[in-house]
Amino acid sequence: MKKIKILSVFVLCSLLFPSCEREIMEWEERPEDERVTRAELPLELAEKIERYEPLKTYADYVLGAGIGMDLYMNDEVYRNIVNENFDEVTVGYAMKHGAMVNAQGEINFAPVDAFIAEATDAGLSIYGHTLVWHSNQNASYLNSLIAPTVIxxxxxxxxxxxxxxxxxxxxxxxxxxxxxxxxxxxxxxxxxxxxxxxxxxxxxxxxxxxxxxxxxxxxxxxxxxxxxxxxxxxxxxxxxxxxxxxxxxxxxxxxxxxxxxxxxxxxxxxxxxxxxxxxxxxxxxxxxxxxxxxxxxxxxxxxxxxxxxxxxxLDAEAEVVNLIANGDFENGTLDGWNGWGNESTRSVSAEGEGYNSTYAMVLTNPSEAQLWEAQQLYTLNEPLEQGTEYTVSFYVKADVPATIQFQLQNPDYAADYSGGIDVGTTWQQVVRTITPTTADRNKLVFDFGQTPATLYIDDVVLTSGEVAAGSPPIIVEMTDEEKAEVIGDAMEHWITEMVTRYTDDVTAWDVVNEPMKEGGSLRDGNVTDAASDHFYWQKYLGKDYAVTAFKLAREHAEPSDVLFINDYNLEASMAKLDGLIDYVNYIESQGATVDGIGTQMHVGLYTSREDIVEMFQKLAATGKIIKVSELDVRLGTASPTTEQLADQADMYRFIFDSYREYIPAAQRYGITIWGVSDHEKEHEFWLPDESPNLWDANYERKHAYKGVADGLAGRDVSEDFTGELEY
Structure with a gap:
């Protein structure tokens, strides 16, 4: 029997596939002794799969893989399997706005530069993923550009x-x-x-x-x-x-x-x-x-x-009793204050750096974490009264826009919270009321671990009376027109810098990713539950945000580069597919050109094959270049049966056959398989407890490998094998 290579790969999935919003199928855990491995496949089938050539051998269009950039750079075995089997790679996260843009709006090109040099030396082409999307953005930076001015x-x-x-x-x-x-x-x-x-x-x-x-x-x-x-x-x-x-x-x-x-x-x-x-x-x-x-x-x-x-x-007597004895730090110390967490530091400012006073408390958080993972606290002489409303006020600023909160905490860490507080780069006064829910709250705690930043805090007052008289801060909001101009400039800078930087290395881009809602209407960005890395460009730039994006990308790309619009669930919702096609027509009616349409195709065994065919037919009718951009076939379990593995291979084969049958050769860009293996590390966050890929959890070829190879070749390649199979 031939020896089978076991490829040892560890995949950081949080960076690999933070791609789309979609439901994950139900799955069931199978006992260890019931899990099917490559060794349990029928011997003749296992031997056939082993004798197949690398996948790209059978392709007459681009065959791509969605990969993790850090994994590719640091794991030689993983890198070799990608290099051997694929023509093109799409990094799941590392080329997105959230990964490359820092809090000051600067783009860190160095990691991507090194990756592109390594991948192109191996003969791989690079697919740019992605220029304009609502997720995986440095939303904190973008929101800071249009934040109100706090006077x-x-x-x-x-x-x-x-x-x-x-x-x-x-x-x-x-x-x-x-x-x-x-x-x-x-x-x-x-x-x-x-x-x-x-x-x-x-x-x-x-x-x-x-x-x-x-x-x-x-x-x-x-x-x-x-x-x-x-x-x-x-x-x-x-x-x-x-x-x-x-x-x-x-x-x-x-x-x-x-x-x-x-x-x-x-x-x-x-x-x-x-x-x-x-x-x-x-x-x-x-x-x-x-x-x-x-x-x-x-x-x-x-x-x-x-x-x-x-x-x-400035020398008027305060009208309140402050329960914080050292809230103004005028003695040049942090007496009564202490803290810890996330390698944060705390100190007293240089003289003259406080708010209208000599000193301030300085808190420095070196890296992004949870809010509560960096804390500074003051322990009160007596617990606060349950049910009494207290006022907490302080002045604060930061070297970059940041988020903090405070809490009233008891000795066992139970707490009442202020909620998130946005901090700008100029002094602002924060005044919040908070009511202890139990009689044992005896600590005021500042949480500041979320944003890598240096914070200055001064004149901290905790009182059951009103804060000493003073005028509140003045908040100046930008107009809609001003916001549109600022965000338009930010998008122009991002697209221009990315496309210009990689014009010699990236020959195709996802210019606009996931613009449609499920019913076929355009996302407008008016959401109430946006994640921390969500930023909707279209909320400020309107329907023409994609028009601008395609014009900018075309201006800076090579004439031969292929510019795509991309979305998911197109095989499951004809309304969404129709809406996307209509939007492409609108973009082009405004003077921009969309070269291609990407359909992600995160599918399962029970995805309608009739709908898949209808999708390919509608896409072909657009005349655009068509790419399957993120293909995987879910089984709903990390412990598939032999029958499920065969059904998965058949679904992969069906999709590849349908692509060849319904998309004319001149419109075929290619197909990208989203991921390499079923190893649990590769599915920690993307399709956890699943088995959607072509290599199993031991990095051996699955039945699906044969399905893809046969689909690429347009025939059962194993029928050409000669000689007696070895068992």
């Missing part, structure tokens, strides 16, 4: 009377040298429908006082520091300053941007909102007033957000 509120109650600005009467305010006008206008401030002071410099403006707005008198407490802040923008580059009455130095040179340097008399303005913020304390009496001087340059129109115009007594 931190003031540090406390406003000592400046802005009521005359809010009602437009300017009561208490004086318009000195009003230039071409000082008014209050609706809808020009930071938030939705918010107000702004509009100040227009005259044509002869040359001095700061040539356009001036004077504030009411502001009462002060001697010895206290007061923070002055506001947001300002202008229709063209502008320049302004703040001068005073009632200070020892009424014309101070100040560090307007609170950077610790670059002291200047005046600040510059642009069309983008920016904050002016500084502290004064050299009062000569019990009150002072200030002057907004914007007359440096002629013809400039300025807008100052009304609600952001604040003067805050």
């Amino acid at each position: 931190p509120g003031s540090s406390g109650s406003n000592a400046l009377d802005i009521s005359g600005l809010q009602d437009g009467s300017f009561t208490g305010w004086n318009k000195n040298n009003p230039g071409n006008g000082i008014t209050v206008v609706e809808g020009e401030g930071l938030g939705d429908n918010s107000k702004a002071i509009k100040l227009v410099a005259g044509s002869g403006a040359a001095n700061p006082w040539d356009l001036q707005l004077a504030s009411p008198q502001i009462p002060v407490v001697s010895g206290h520091e007061y923070e002055v802040s506001f947001y300002i923008r202008s229709d063209q580059p502008g320049k302004g300053r703040i001068s005073f009455s009632g200070l020892s130095n009424n014309y101070p040179w100040l560090d307007w941007y609170n950077t610790g340097g670059d002291w200047t008399e005046a600040f510059e303005t642009t069309s983008q909102w920016q904050q002016v913020k500084f502290v004064v304390s050299d009062f000569t009496g019990t009150n002072f007033s200030m002057f907004l001087d914007l007359g440096y340059l002629p013809g400039v129109t300025y807008y100052v957000d009304v609600d952001s115009f604040n003067v805050v007594d």
